[in-house]
Each structure stands twice: as C-alpha cells, then as structure tokens.
Amino acid sequence: MIINARINVRFKSGVLDPQGTAIKGALKHLGFDGVEDVRVGKLIEIKLDAASKEDAEGQIKDMCEKLLANPVIEDYSFELS
Amino acid sequence: MKCAVIMFPGSNCDVDCYHACRDVLGQPTEYVFHKEKFSSVDFDLIVLPGGFSYGDYLRAGAIARFSPAMESVIKAAEAGKLILGICNGFQILLEAKLLPGAMKRNRDLKFHCHDVFLRVENNNTPFTGLYKKGEIIKVPIAHGEGNYFADRDTMEKLKARGGVVFTYCDRDGNVTEEANPNGSVENIAGIVSEQGNVLGMMPHPERCAEDILGNTDGRRVFESILQYVEGSVAHGR
Numbered sequence: 001m002i003i004n005a006r007i008n009v010r011f012k013s014g015v016l017d018p019q020g021t022a023i024k025g026a027l028k029h030l031g032f033d034g035v036e037d038v039r040v041g042k043l044i045e046i047k048l049d050a051a052s053k054e055d056a057e058g059q060i061k062d063m064c065e066k067l068l069a070n071p072v073i074e075d076y077s078f079e080l081s
Numbered sequence: 082m083k084c085a086v087i088m089f090p091g092s093n094c095d096v097d098c099y100h101a102c103r104d105v106l107g108q109p110t111e112y113v114f115h116k117e118k119f120s121s122v123d124f125d126l127i128v129l130p131g132g133f134s135y136g137d138y139l140r141a142g143a144i145a146r147f148s149p150a151m152e153s154v155i156k157a158a159e160a161g162k163l164i165l166g167i168c169n170g171f172q173i174l175l176e177a178k179l180l181p182g183a184m185k186r187n188r189d190l191k192f193h194c195h196d197v198f199l200r201v202e203n204n205n206t207p208f209t210g211l212y213k214k215g216e217i218i219k220v221p222i223a224h225g226e227g228n229y230f231a232d233r234d235t236m237e238k239l240k241a242r243g244g245v246v247f248t249y250c251d252r253d254g255n256v257t258e259e260a261n262p263n264g265s266v267e268n269i270a271g272i273v274s275e276q277g278n279v280l281g282m283m284p285h286p287e288r289c290a291e292d293i294l295g296n297t298d299g300r301r302v303f304e305s306i307l308q309y310v311e312g313s314v315a316h317g318r
Contacts, residue, residue, distance in 0.1 A: 011185075015230060018186045018264065067147070070140055070176070072183035073230055 003048045003056040007078040009069045010041030044068055056080055082310045084110040085124040087154065087170075089145045094131035094167065094287065101287040102128065106303050115148040121160040125310045129154070129170025131223070131285060141184060141226045142172035151177060163207055163306055164279040168224055171271075171281030180274055180281045181239060182231035188264025192225040196296075197262055199270050199284060200250040203243045206273050207309035208280045211301040217254045218298040220284035222262060227283040229265035229272075236266060247271035247282055 011017045020038040027035045046063070050056035060078050069076040084102040088095045095112065103110040113119055113127075115134075134145035145151065151173070158164050158179050166174040174180045187193060196219050201212040212218070231239060239245060247270040251260040261268045263283075271282030286299025 015185075016264075018188050018190055018228065022190055067143060068139070070143070070183050072175075072181075072232075073185065 001050060001052070003050050003053065004081050005046040005048060005056065005060045005078050006081075007044040007046065007060065007064060007068060007076060008041055009044065009064075009074050009076045010039055011073055012075050015073050053080060082106075082108045082125045082307055083123065084108050084126045084128065085113045085119070086110065086128045086130055087113050087115065087150050088130075089115045089132065089134035089148065089150075089169075089173075091134045091136055092130050092132035092169070094169075094285065097285075097287045098128045098130045098167065101290050101300075101303050102126070105290050105300065106307055108307065113150055113153075115145070115150045118149050118153045119157075120153070121157040121162060124157065124162065126163045126165065126306055127154055127157055129164070129166040129173050130287075131168030131170060134169055134173065137169075137226070140172075140176065141169060142174075142176040145169075145173045146176040155179065158274070158279050161276065161278050163310065165208065165302075165306070166279070166281040167285055167287065168222075168227075168283055171283055172226065174279060174281045179279045180272055181235050181244075182229055182272070184226045185228040185230055185264075186226050187224070187228050187262070190225075192223075193227070193262045194221070194223040195262075196221050197270070197284060198250050198252050198254075198260065199247045200254050200256060201246070202248055203246045203273065205243065206246060206277055206280065206305075208273070208302055208305055209246060210305040210309055212305070215254065217250060217252070219289070219296060220286055220299050221288050222284045224263070224283055227263040227265065229263075229269045229283075231266060239272060240267075242275060244272050244275070245269055246273050246280060247284070 289296035
C-alpha cells in the first residue's frame with residue numbers, strides 16, 4: 001500500500017533558532033508587535049510503499065532517527081495518510 | 082606518514098589539504114573518492130576537507146556521513162588512526178557522531194569569510210603538540226554553519242576532559258562575545274574526541290600553512306601530526 005508521510009523537523013525547545021530570531025525581528029519591524037517567538041522547521045513529504053500502516057510508521061521513525069533529524073538539536077513528528 | 086584526503090561531491094578544499102600534506106609536509110598523500118572504501122592500516126592520517134558535500138542538503142554533513150568512505154573513516158577512528166576534519170569535515174564528524182554536538186546556522190545568518198584569532202586551549206593532542214598552551218594564532222574561517230551547539234551536560238563532560246582545543250578570541254587572547262564570529266557555545270572553534278585521535282575545527286589551517294600565503298600559523302597543525310605519528314613509530318605505539 002502507498003502511504004504518504006508528512007514529517008515535521010524543528011529545533012528542540014531551548015535550542016536558539018537563528019532563522020526564527022531573524023524572522024521575528026523582521027515581523028516586528030513590519031508592525032506585528034504581538035509576535036513573541038518564531039521557530040523555523042522543515043516539512044519533508046515522503047511517498048512510501050509499505051506492507052501496512054504499522055510498517056510505514058516503523059520505517060518513517062527509523063528514517064527520522066537515522067537521517068532526517070539530528071537528535072542533538074532537533075525533534076520530529078509525523079502524520080501518515 | 083601516509084595521508085588520505087577524502088573527496089566528497091561538493092568538497093572544495095580537498096586540493097588545498099592534499100597540497101598541505103604532500104608538498105608542505107612532504108608526505109605520501111592520496112585522494113580517496115567518497116564511493117571508495119579502504120582499510121584502517123592504509124593511512125596514518127585521514128583529512129576530511131572543507132566544502133559543501135552534497136550541497137549541504139538537509140543539514141551540513143548529514144548525507145556525506147553515510148558515504149562508503151565514511152564507513153572506513155569510522156573504522157579507522159575506532160582503530161586509533163588520526164582523523165582531521167576541517168570546516169565541512171568537522172560538520173561531517175559531528176553528524177557521524179565521532180565528535181559530540183551539532184552545528185547550526187551562524188547566529189547572524191551570514192557566511193563569514195575572514196581571519197579570526199584562536200586560543201590554543203589544549204596542546205596535549207596529536208594535532209597541537211607544537212603549539213604552546215594559551216598561544217594565540219590567526220587562522221581564516223569560511224562558513225555559514227559554524228554555530229557549534231552542545232547541551233550543558235555534554236559541554237561539562239567535554240570541558241572536564243580537555244576536549245576543547247581551540248576557542249575564538251580577540252587579538253589579545255580574550256575569549257569574548259565580540260570575538261565569537263558565529264554564536265558557538267563558549268566560543269568553541271575546535272574539539273577533540275575522548276580518545277584524542279579525532280579533531281574537528283571550523284577554521285582552515287591548510288589556508289595558512291606557507292609563507293607565500295602570508296601566514297603560517299596553521300602549519301603546526303600538520304607538523305604536530307607528523308611529529309606525533311613519527312614519534313609513535315619510534316616508540317612502537
């Protein structure tokens with residue numbers, strides 16, 4: 001079965017995000033005074049041929065741990081459809 | 082001393098590193114293509130050069146880390162061979178977990194290409210034996226992702242074992258926030274592994290290793306390695 005995975009990778013809380021900080025400054029400059037924090041992440045979409053949804057979940061988790069996220073600085077989450 | 086320089090797709094300091102090992106040090110040096118594997122006994126020193134391996138896609142060094150040559154590099158590191166990662170090479174060593182921590186984009190999101198001053202924090206390594214502890218040297222940097230990060234626990238362990246080898250400082254040797262070009266925790270510019278045989282550094286010693294380049298402060302990184310390896314042979318280590 002073909003499974004579509006949407007994976008979100010973002011900096012862990014507590015890790016300063018240089019891009020987010022720059023974007024926050026730009027938004028404030030544009031007059032969006034209420035902006036308190038900006039975090040920039042990555043969206044990775046994968047189309048996967050898997051035996052079952054459980055199989056896909058296991059494979060995607062493995063991909064995140066091995067390559068897609070760096071556990072030293074990043075967290076990940078994903079949804080399958 | 083037998084030297085290897087690994088060539089990844091997107092490496093651009095491979096020729097400079099090859100030149101430093103072969104012509105400046107006068108040692109037999111080979112290029113190793115990223116698709117090649119080698120044996121741990123083939124080389125005494127393996128250099129991972131700077132550049133933009135695999136276009137820095139995903140994260141700098143993240144894809145290069147899984148190349149066939151890196152499998153051999155990891156085995157050579159476990160066998161105690163000397164591994165020197167410069168700039169992108171340092172990023173690859175972090176992704177391969179041969180060194181602790183990770184790199185983020187520079188604090189100001191700019192690519193920094195200029196000389197910096199470094200303080201030699203640890204001269205008791207195979208890579209820094211010919212420097213004095215606390216010596217201030219001038220070495221160029223050229224990177225967009227050199228913002229070293231490690232959590233508090235990792236930092237404490239790293240410092241306790243003397244893992245911090247180079248820090249960014251001003252010309253008088255003060256390790257200040259202003260002298261930090263990229264936002265690295267505690268101004269870290271270079272670290273060494275627990276076993277002492279793997280060094281990663283963002284500055285480029287190969288770019289300041291000859292008189293004709295106007296600066297020779299980086300040459301002793303290579304000369305220290307040679308002295309260490311020849312000493313090891315002499316002492317049967």
